[in-house]
Amino acid sequence: MEPKEHESKMAIYKRGKVYWYEFVFNGERCRGSAETGDQRTARQREAHERLKLAKGEAGIETKDIPTLRAFSAEFMATIRMELAAKPRTVVFYQEKLDRLLENTSMADARLDVIDEGLIDGYKRARRASVSRRGKPLSPASVNRELATLRRLLRMAQDRKLITAPRVRLLKGEAGREFVLSREDEPRYLEALPGDMRPFCTFLIETGFRVGEALSLEWPQINLREKPGFVTVRAIHAKSSKTRSVPLTTRARAVLEAVDGRKGLVFRNAAGGALYHTWLDQQHAAIREALKLPADFVLHSLRHTFGTRLGEAGADSFTIMKLMGHSTVTVSQKYVHPSTESMRLAIERMGVLSVLPTNSPTVAKRKRAEKRVTTK
Secondary structure (H helix, E strand, O other): OOOOOOOOEOOEEEEOOEEEEEEEEOOEEEEEEOOOOOHHHHHHHHHHHHHHHHHHHOOOOOOOOOEHHHHHHHHHHHHHHHOOOOHHHHHHHHHHHHHHHOOHHHHOOEHHHOOHHHHHHHHHHHHOOEOOOOOEOOHHHHHHHHHHHHHHHHHHHHOOOOOOOOOOOOOOOOOOOOOOOOOOHHHHHHHOOOOOHHHHHHHHHHOOOHHHHHOOEHHHEEOOOOOOEEEEOHHHOOOOOOEEEEOOHHHHHHHHOOOOOOOEOOEOOOOOEOOHHHHHHHHHHHHHHOOOOOOOOOOHHHHHHHHHHHHOOOOHHHHHHHHOOOOHHHHHHHOOOOHHHHHHHHHHHHHHHOOOOOOHHHHHHHHHHHHHHHO
């Protein structure tokens, strides 16, 4: 069967290090550089050009789709605006975006030709790379870059530029789930600098994120009543709601021992603010000196709090409220019901199910049973 007049003959070929496309559309030869040395991306570029011509013939307006590199400036401008209160997160996105832009096949591809095939090629290239320490990149490192790409593509989709492809993360990422044991806790706290010890004790006892504790100010604290509580402001939390965390005896003792009742709660020995980088450096040095696992980071103190709540019998909804999780699914990992706890739950429910003998319901039932037996 003869092809229709508007059908095209497809071809790509390589000239030097760059692919070119050439096809016939409506009897006219169309040729151009695919601007890439990747064959798959070149075929996608050719397909995009053909689609654009077809839409133009049908009177459909086409859009000028930017490359990943061109769109990256708009992406970071939006990130800086949305995450102005989280400068460390902004730096994180910039660093991961820089890694993406180092891959020319990805960076120079238009957003509408980035598909799962091109993304898989990026994964393979990154997994074959090594870190600054000369070791193969971990799945976790690659996944952070893929998560950045996913957010960028979804942003482009929100702007009606593309339909974002699915970005699948690599498997095998090891989560940091280190829990500080009660046996190791005293020697860890004892090894900390004096101005860091109360801060870390507070993290263990409240489950605060490091940033939340660093930003904590005295107006957020209520010590007038016992046990007292701390209110976490929404600006310092990932969720959109504030939360109140009751104080344990140790947490209250930490706050009562702090000098002054104005401004920031936790300060260094000179009275200045504590900084996250300094805390991380001190923590890493002490972790190595005590020969504790490398996955023990400051955030592990929050994970320790959640685990101890679960061990104490707290349900997932209570943990969600205390830790400020966005969904109960996150909190469920801390709940591990034992056989004993399940038995006690059934016993408590059984006790509540037994009606007292003088209740109206029992009396009514007895009268009904008496009428039946006397007939």
